[in-house]
Amino acid sequence: MKADAESILEVRDLVKHFPLTQGIVVKRQIGAIKAVDGVSFDLHRGETLGIVGESGCGKSTLAKLLMALERPTSGSVRIRGKDITAARGAELKRMRRNIQMVMQDPYTSLNPRMTVGDIVGEPFEIHPDVAPKGDRRRRVQELLEVVGLNPDHINRYPHQFSGGQRQRIGIARGLALQPEIIICDEPVSALDVSIQAQVMNLLERLQDEFDLSYIFIAHDLSVVRHISDRVAVMYLGKIVELGSDSEIYDTPTHPYTQALLSAVPVPDPEGRETRQRIILQGDPPSPANPPSGCHFRTRCWKAQDICAEQRPALEVRPGSAHPSACHFAEVRDVVNAK
Amino acid sequence: MSDPTVTQDLIKGADEPTASPVAVKDSRRSLWRDTWDILKRRKIFWISLVMLILFLAMAAFPSLFTHKDPEYATLAKSMEGPSSEAWFGYDLQGRDVFARAVYGARTSIVVGVLATLATVLIGGLTGVLAAYFGRWLDAIVSRVGEMLLGLPYVLGAIIILGTIAPAQSNPGKVMIMAVVIIVLALLGWPILMRIARSAVIQAKHQDYVQAARALGAGPMRIIFRHLLPNSLAPILVYATITIGSFIGAEATLSLLGIGLRSPVISWGIAIADHASYIRTAPHAMFFPAAFLSLCVLTFVMLGEAVRDALDPKLR
């Protein structure tokens, strides 16, 4: 692992509740969608932290909170010791230089009315002190070259590029301010299979070249495993298990992680008839009305009375070296088991 | 591992589940180029463009179209029908109907264009601001707009104009035009506000706006660099149609005696002045009315052509 101990990003007890209101004139709060419900983790310098989970687990809201695009209900996000959730105005703008993002959809993440040069150069216009005006065009062309695009195409429009190339443009924009942290929110899931590998390789190369730290959010577990040093598994707004990639993939202890891993189709037909599968029943519950105690208990085959009464904390439990939020945490290898 | 050359373009298909796989685009096109390419192949566009140029020339240089003085009256020729001397005949006061129709173009078009401009500015600005900032600003702007929309157009104009410039009063030429323009804009902006508002709300949730915010862009940059350029199409289209309808509205107000009035020369006034003589001298009303209809038609056709060309579904 290339990560050293230095924490560059510290997230503590992060909570985001979206109020559900009723009434047109007098708005009355009738509940809240608990999109992110008490999330804590550290990101080390040069490291990639993968975040996996299904739709509605809060991973995209988490990304927006880290980027200060949403204000949290409570909790803190410290970047190099400074809380970005408390920053305002010029200070927030300065802090944004250090944390940037790559978005999922390469078709909607670039303004269709702007040229590639304008898109990649916009960070310099917003932060004019990063690059002097006369230097900007050259800097933009350098960035295009870094992400593997032809620097002569600076005057083209986004729709003249393919999905993979657009994603490269988005990456170039994210790199412009030379941030230390990049949040990748499903960066390859909208791309064709043959293009996914190209973009993954690019992200890895850039990480080495610029000493970047990534938060890599995805639902594709094999992609996350390939790029991540550590992995956090989210379910209904909470991290249920956190560990190194081999801890999560080879010795998962939380039943949800085990079910998730075992549900992923293996791209190899050998032995498919005998493969053991954990197939969960039902759908994830609504984050507006999560079950009491452990959120996963309604779909869990291990659930006991205690699961409805006590919320299991994310902590290291006997028999395993990494934290897991299950009262009955137990190692079970579901990927390699036949 | 890289694909540095951008020479090929994909046919996107599976990205959007229901889209037919034919969103094919040439690699050297911009969105406005696309629009132009469609426009230039539409007959309706060229017809309306030629007519527009004709009307604009008439408004700018009326003397090119007639050498007669529209103010010159020969009472003896009052209501005389069309002849080789006066193609459209003479009006009630014995003035040349053709000359007055030509000179009327300026007023009508100026009123239509300026009122539209004011409408776009007021409606566009309030719509963009309401959509961007939302909350109480949106609530106030939307409610005020809805109230005005609920008011019948002509009734609203009668009330306002009847108060500011009652039929018996005799305001100056510029003054009365300004008042009519303001009234039209005042009553017309809510529709544009709603169009701009919904376009901006749609654009606001696009990822590129989020990305700009993440870069630290302020509201001004987001509105002017990202939201406005992507919301302009529906505003533009509605504006062209509005010009036509305002020219018509101006005529309606003149007919009711509360809009423009002499000494201003306009199609509306000409129609109003001769409405009661329609049986004895139909020509005095027919020709200004024909000019008016053609001009309104021109702008509406142009608006439709632009709308069709900007509609991505037709590509």
Add this chain to the structure above:
Amino acid sequence: MTEVLSEQVGRGSHGGALLEVDNLHVEFRTRAGVAKAVNGVTYSVDAGETLAVLGESGSGKSVTAQTIMGILDMPPGKITGGEIRFRGVDLLKLPEDQRRKIRGEGISMVFQDALSALNPVFPVGWQIAEMFRTHRGTSRAEAKKKAIELMDRVRIPAAKDRVNDFPHQFSGGMRQRIMIAMAIALDPEILIADEPTTALDVTVQAQIMGLLAELQRDSNMGLILITHDLGVVADVADKIAVMYGGRIVEHATVHDLYKSPAHPYSKGLLESIPRVDHKGKELYAIKGLPPNLLEMPTGCAFHPRCPYRRDNCVTDVPPLYTISGTRGSACHYWREVIDEG
């Protein structure tokens, strides 16, 4: 290519497979030119068999399915050649009213996006029941009873209570179950599933794929699974057709294809999957971009991206070479590709 096909057929009472697509050509006439979406696709499915059609966006896999179902938008689409034989009868030559009868009863389809495929203003039970009313003239009460039975069959909990609910009251996975219920309502012999789980989460995807497999086993349907997911294919398919640039570049049994692909494109796809032992290393990536259907490369459509390319690949379109009775590859150098595999 027809020779290859004739080697494969020979099953079924009419002397062919249940459904045969034979040398199908489909074009789209657009403002920018003619896009050749499907260029001579040939495949067949028999009862109880699962054919996976694997390909990326623009490969023509969905267009072929839409043509089979007769739901292709024409224009801009245009079928310029080929046959689609169901029980030996060419569907493309049938009048519309007879095709409509086959749709639903003979061949049926499940779409990717269940939310937009269901009508939001009618209860789901009503929409399922409509299948019986319009195709079979079943009475209202009887049709509703059958709808509840079907909802039970696709494992919608408390089907009786939910039959009057509207589509938006169901989760994505449940909506996909409703779509499947509608698709199997009239006991079709062929079910086409176009990316049925792409919009769903992994755990729900596993449920839906399990359901499809079970339904297929019970009623011995032929299943055409259209997907880009190599994992799903490995899990359920009997045989695979890999599409690229509107053509089938390789067809094989699932075991053969994953063990030793015979076309550089299938091989590249398999190699670009992140694997545990490749961790930390660069992923294999097929270079370049999928072809522009308006300006197809000459010769083999894959040649600009192909590591095996020789001079004749640029000029000669490779036929679908027969490798064995169940296997074909449209690559001049398939022997090399297999040997290296």
